[in-house]
Amino acid sequence: MSVLAAKGFRAAGVVAGIKSTGKRDVTVVVNDGPSAAAAAVFTSNRCQANPVIWSIEAIADGTASAITLNSGGANCYTGQFGYETTERTAQRTAELLDLQPSDVLVCSTGLIGAGDEIFRAKSLAGVEAAVNELGSDETSAHNAAEGILTTDSHEKLSQRQGAGGYVIGGMAKGAGMLAPGLATMLVVITTDADLEHAALDRALRAATAVTFDRVDSDGCMSTNDTVALMASGASGITPDEAEFTSQLIEVCAELAKQLQQDAEGASHDITITTVGAASVEDAVAVSRAVSRSNLFKAAIFGNDPNWGRVLAAAGTTDAIFEPQELDVTINGVMVCKAGTPYEPVDRVDLIPRETTVLIDLHAGECEGTILTNDLTHDYVHENSAYSS
Incomplete structure (x- = not known):
């Protein structure tokens, strides 16, 4: 079940109308703890989308209890209005989940320059609908993965079980602009291992360096790339850091391969x-x-x-x-x-x-x-x- 394979997480993906296709386009993933430790890496593109700018600050304290993602609009180069849209998205998510806005990461993907009043209204309505539908079953996991897709032809999912029984699960989207620095498009990884931020950060950077950073389908780097890792600690297991990193690399490598295989228009x-x-x-x-x-x-x-x-x-x-x-x-x-x-x-x-x-x-x-x-x-x- 990818991001819901690990204990302590809920998720949902809903149709908010951002896309013209009528497909799911807003996803929320929630970490119910007991831990809220998290780490994230972002695009090294100097031209960064508003959600990236927000999330870099939000993750600075090493914690995150929720992540809200929308597809259909990058909310990049949309000025102060666009940043306020990201801020309001985090605030609304936090209100509904009884969190602080700084506990919420935000991701967007889609066309650069897209992010007007209609986009904002649909995004916020989508957050409310997603929070109302949060679940921990396979359907919820599937809907969440579907809600982050753009030109992808299918969801990208992976999971591994580590020593002692802790789990790492992940979902990704990406089919074009695959030439990242530290991350590829949008990736959410969850684990019920009990690890502090510093260990998660080291493991994530080690993993992305040899997986997502090695996918170079078209030489074009996105403005929105984000890979987020959240740890609930719900398994009560504190794994050896090297062993955890090895398992995390496997999850990231499998997702990276799926990104390559779904690259836009490719025949090889x-x-x-x-x-x-x-x-x-x-x-x-x-x-x-x-x-x-x-x-x-x-x-x-x-x-x-x-x-x-x-x-x-x-x-x-x-x-x-x-x-x-x-x-x-x-x-x-x-x-x-x-x-x-x-x-x-x-x-x-x-x-x-x-x-x-x-x-x-x-x-x-x-x-x-x-x-x-x-x-x-x-x-x-x-x-x-x-x-x-």
Whole structure:
């Protein structure tokens, strides 16, 4: 049940009319405790939406008892009026749940510039409706996950059980603008483990750094990205921090993979791994450079194993390597060895959706992986008409 798999939480997702589709578009998740410890990471985009600005301040004390999310309007670049909308959303949530506004995180997703009087009225009405429908059953969990979707084709859910029986559950939304710094789109993770803010913060940052921060579908970073982790402590279990972090990484990795697989218009899910690097940073830099090459992404869309585009992208980085020592393997076929052609490219089968690219720098022992997608006609069409 994702965010309701852990004890101590209630949630709901309702139709507030923000979307023109008539689908659920406001979600509330509540932590009933006994603990209210929380942590969150946000987009590193300097142009941040009003909910991000609010939530950064709200989480500063390391606690959060509720999170309110809406889809259908980003409430970004909507001026002071937009910030007041976020503030009123937190205030109304707090009033209904007998909390302080600073106990409430707020998230929005949708079109930048959307957030007028109608948006405000529907958002606030949606909060009231969601609080009235709060539950802890599977239907409530499903409705909550549905209420945060925009161009997604389905909900993204994950959960794990840790040593002793504590649970971590999460839900995510995201199908475009997947190139974050610390977070990807909107993600809510809950746990009934009993951990303080500092431990949650360390675990969350460790997890997002190797999962959500490694999803780079289209090189475009959102203004609204938020990953929030709330701990109710309801299991009474205080897990080993390393073990908890490991479980949290698994939850985040599964959600990140689902984000990749639902990327707008994609026909190939591409896993790019760079090995033999002098540092993890070098490995990630090379993999990310390839993932952001439109020439490479277009080639994969056309089922063309053009490994020259991989090398060209790697060469734009500052990573340590000798250009004439690079190896490239695509879907198990080493098409380039020591900077020269090797196995025939016609042996590479690019018909399957899952695509792997392995780059060996022969410069060290480190590696790093980036998840991306191909560049398709459908992606261009969907984003050419996003605001119309």
